[in-house]
Amino acid sequence: MKLPEPPTEESFPSPLHHPRVATVIGRWLAVAVTICFLTGLFSHFEQQTPNWLTIPARPASLYRVTQGLHVLTGIVSVPLLLAKLWTVYPKLFAKLPWPPSRKAVAMIFERASIAVLVAAMALELFIGFLNTLQWYPWPFPFKETHYALAWIIIGALLVHLAVKLPLITAHWRRTPADRTPEAESVPPAITGMSRRKLFRTVAGAATLVGITSVGQSVPVFGPIAVLAPRKPNIGPQGLPVNRTAEAAGVTPVADSWQFTIKGPKQLSFSLDELRALPQSKSTLPIACVEGWSQGARWEGIRIKDLLELCNAPKGSSVRVLSMERGGFYATTELPPQFATDPLTLLALKLNGDYLALDHGYPARIIAPNRPGVLQTKWVHRLEIVT
Structure with a gap:
């Protein structure tokens, strides 16, 4: 054949x-x-x-x-x-x-x-x-x-x-x-x-x-959006979550929790003391590398105000440390142009309520024009980098 x-x-x-x-x-x-x-x-x-x-x-x-x-x-x-x-x-x-x-x-x-x-x-x-x-x-x-x-x-x-x-x-x-x-x-x-x-x-x-x-x-x-892994407005406080507190190994903080700033002037605040500081508001999106994004209303202390409180030199960067255990972004850095922007906050509230644990309670970073992985959650410490 x-x-x-x-x-x-x-x-x-x-x-x-x-x-x-x-x-x-x-x-x-x-x-x-x-x-x-x-x-x-x-x-x-x-x-x-x-x-x-x-x-x-x-x-x-x-x-x-x-x-x-x-x-x-x-x-x-x-x-x-x-x-x-x-x-x-x-x-x-x-x-x-x-x-x-x-x-x-x-x-x-x-x-x-x-x-x-x-x-x-x-x-x-x-x-x-x-x-x-x-x-x-x-x-x-x-x-x-x-x-x-x-x-x-x-x-x-x-x-x-x-x-x-x-x-x-x-x-x-x-x-x-x-x-x-x-x-x-x-x-x-x-x-x-x-x-x-x-x-x-x-x-x-x-x-x-x-x-x-x-x-x-x-x-x-x-x-x-049937092909999208994330849908707008779905998640705690109307905002999707990528990494949960459980996945990050973070548990609710105790009453003795302290937020600290390491700089020319060392500062330490309890949660009540942070809430008593002058608060500002920003309307900014969370935009993640996976492609999803969602706008939200944030309230907290401006990072530039915290820099002034600790007498940080002009042009300083800010190292941000999370309570997250491990992970590539447990420590991030805010360059000067972000640290001094009036929209950049140490956020305590999201859409009118205190942060949910999955969104970074008790405090997180929110800044303009930043990937979600750099909007660090569960922040407990800032270090001034000159």
């Missing part, structure tokens, strides 16, 4: 595999990946700020917007990547020229770069999605791996664009040939779908996953 011939690129005659189709979907994917990369870079620098960079405290909701966009574009990239791979997969069956030539070497280099790009993107999107669920079934650190993969993706993408630039340029704009009935309406026997219908299907799928997940940061879409 004669075995069937292996498939070749010519075995896939559908015009939906045309370079024009791949170029259009590739443009959409490139926009999503670029926004995702830039906003992810901002998030990384928020958490690990290099010495040469100063993160501003304002706009107060900047991180809420950028991280919401980061997770949204990451989710939207999934259907776009699948559609892009479907349009170009017949290229896998293109035969390499023989004997080897410069063209063959270029094709091998191109395929290697595509393999790296696709593998890195698939892994990046997979672990990024599981991060939104706070599930980490792997032995490697998420944040460092996610950051490294982002640079690998950008490098492989630039190589791919350089190799494919002549083809992309040739099909960037719609040509008269793309307006012919043959291009717009393909016989059902071949595909059953026109190019226009394919574009609408891909755009619709990307839009659908977007609007059913963006509700975790845009409250108006909250009721239909």
Whole structure:
């Protein structure tokens, strides 16, 4: 019995595999990946700020917007990547020229770069999605791996664009040939779908996953956020919680609890004494790296007022220590621009009531334009860093 011939690129005659189709979907994917990369870079620098960079405290909701966009574009990239791979997969069956030539070497280099790009993107999107669920079934650190993969993706993408630039340029704009009935309406026997219908299907799928997940940061879409792991207004005091007091090993404080400030002037306060200090109010969001955010009303003592009470030098940073046992963010630091911002509080109240234990009782940090992991809960000590 004669075995069937292996498939070749010519075995896939559908015009939906045309370079024009791949170029259009590739443009959409490139926009999503670029926004995702830039906003992810901002998030990384928020958490690990290099010495040469100063993160501003304002706009107060900047991180809420950028991280919401980061997770949204990451989710939207999934259907776009699948559609892009479907349009170009017949290229896998293109035969390499023989004997080897410069063209063959270029094709091998191109395929290697595509393999790296696709593998890195698939892994990046997979672990990024599981991060939104706070599930980490792997032995490697998420944040460092996610950051490294982002640079690998950008490098492989630039190589791919350089190799494919002549083809992309040739099909960037719609040509008269793309307006012919043959291009717009393909016989059902071949595909059953026109190019226009394919574009609408891909755009619709990307839009659908977007609007059913963006509700975790845009409250108006909250009721239909079926793909979002967090819903607005759901949680203690109307605010979601990532890490509970039980998970952090924190129990209710005793009456003897003391809040201390280590600085030029050492200060110590009981909870009643903290509540007796002049109180300020801030309306600020909690914006978490998992993509969800929720605005809230906070009340407490301005950090800048505490700095003045302990005679802290101008331009001081503040080290914040939590009662949390372990964890990567049990100790954080407020740079000067955040410590002196009038919106930055040692918060004692949330939405009109004293903090729930899961929200950081008896005291927590709330500051503008900061990731949720740096809005330290269960604070018991501040140290002035000059």
